[in-house]
Amino acid sequence: MALLQISEPGMSPEPHQARLAIGIDLGTTNSLVATVRSGVPVVLADANGRTLLPSIVRYVDSRKIEVGYAAQARLADDPKNTIVSVKRFMGRGVKDVAHLESAPYDFVDAPGMLQLRTAAGVKSPVEVSSEILRVLRERAELSLQGNISGAVITVPAYFDDAQRQATKDAGRIAGLNVLRLLNEPTAAAIAYGLENSSEGTYAVYDLGGGTFDISILKLSKGVFEVVATSGDSMLGGDDFDQRVFCWIAEKAKLAPLGARDMRLLQVKAREAKEYLTLHGEAAITAKLSSGEFVDVSLDTETFCSITQTLVHKTLGPVRKALRDAGLTADDVKGVVMVGGATRMPQVQRAVGEFFRRDPLNNLDPDKVVALGAAMQANVLAGNKPQGEDWLLLDVIPLSLGIETMGGLTEKIIPRNTTIPAGRAQEFTTFKDGQTGMSIHVVQGERELVSDCRSLARFELKGIPPMAAGAARIRVAFQVDADGLLSVSAKESTSGVEASITVKPSYGLADADVERMLRDSFDHAREDMHARALAEQRVDGQRLIEATRSALAVDEKLLNEEERAAIERAISSLQKLLTGADHRKIKQAVEALNRATDEFAARRMDAGIKRALAGRKIGSL
């Protein structure tokens, strides 16, 4: 029987209830949701006790949507409307996606990100992903019996800015308060490191359904520090299926296939791959729509040889990450295997040979990412007292820069820089009297802009006319803790300031996201207004609590007048909280935020001084 828990006297100063926070692994093939219950991370199951949710969405008609197993069952019957592996399309245009020809969808090319025409109309991959997230959110609400205060969603470490932004928007549309985007290998490292109280340098080899990541981390007491990361966001278990599919088509001498048959054989290919993990040979049989039978047999040896180049392809990023970290394979104390695709024996063997040690498989490779995300969500929600929590230092996977004359890339923040990161650089004009400057933000390692990913283009206008080379335009990059970039540019020599700040977008403007948000509420028949009001109230209450507890600790940092101003902002927000106008509450929240700006800055300074004072006493 579970015993009731009583906290130690003085340990819980406020009778504050733990906030419900969840971690979501939004995978290419399967997705999961986990939480921390009584200090233990657990994956949450659906009503039938199943923990995995196949990342498959079927648009039945304009109103009905099926997600997960129900959609999976109709894969071959309704290929056009049943979307699998949508993660591959996140933040991607038609030209970026490999094997597009063998995907049975009706693609619509759109600037930035492709879209799909379905029975429910044209859908962006962001909307499709949000359907998966919504099912997981509802699962968690049912299972935890309450409102979810926040969620951590995992992304491949090698995801670029567009793919990250798309994921965060999908979370918002699904009605989640996204506390953080967390890199999948880092999430796995948290789960693994805490479970085994590991110290030292570890590698996380994460081969998922559609993406490959390798991260090198230093684990020491209470700190998870990513030193380098690399990968391939277009390589995963799906590609192994594709090789088997092509092999079947060739072996059975099949004529070009229709969408249904293609899907059928893709499913068979995947089943054969999974079967070969534990068996020496897999029989593949199928009846095509023409009445023709496919009956072939794939043995382990053939499977290894047709997928050898894929396995080999993962080792390039592994070497690169080690070089970036300034380490060799011998410095690595353990290799944690993550992702369902690492179950393939040839992958295990290749990794074992490369690092000259047996890979670590003691956590379920399908669940470890969700568990780590839940643990991090629990910390971000503030449910762990200081001292029992940990510090996570992650990096950006790809360099960020801008285009200069001649189509060349000037890197401003190099890859593997610890985030949050900020850096500014000065540029100048090319022509006499030039009054505008076009700024093109790119991500990638290549020298030519055309080989990098374009993130945003914007124009700085109103530069006062000067001789070429006289203007000083300062371009500042800021990457936040989610790995998301914002860019600002400013001309300041003449005292006239021209300035602009942009967030890169991948084709979806804020207005599109708002529309999707509205559509999603219509769809769920939820009252948008009621939800916005509830959210604003929670936000407002949270801010009041946070401000009061900050005042209780650091009141001395304010003078009488400053303190009174903050109190006034608190009480006007307090009054509005009982009202029904969510816009007014939002304004009052913003006003309180502004009123505490200076206080927040002073508190931060004081915190640093205390940290340093502690260090000096400690080192005496």
Place this chain on the structure above:
Amino acid sequence: MQSHFDLFGLAPAYALETDALERSYREIQSKVHPDRFAHAGDAERRASLQWTTRVNEAYRTLKDPVQRAKHLLELHGVDVAFETNTAMPPEFLMQQMELREALENAKDPSALDELRKRLRQEKSFMDRQIGDSIDHKKDYNAAAGLVRKLQFLDRLDEEIDAAYEEIE
């Protein structure tokens, strides 16, 4: 403006107290990192983002020998002038040309390994000289010349990285 050394409570010197720097970096991060403020108001989140960015940049600067030296020399009023002062002693240039030739001829990983080993030796020799010039002789102008050389060697190191990728 507070120097990066002040931020971490370290004495400004080229010889780095790595342990003290790391300890201090982590202690400050544990106070200011955005993970501590995920549920806080916008004001605190903004302040946290600004501080963490500044602390990360300072840490990066101090960990990197070229950047650390440049920062120290600036504190002493000496500009390293990477862009404008590209004059190098002839014997240094000769040696660089020879290293670059070796890089062009290196067609397999073991040749690159060998070259990298040689380069690392050069770098650690340069590192000692810079330390001696700044911390002991306090000859900042001489140090600036050495830092420019070290930056040259860093670039070659990056080219070796690119060559490894080319081979793979």
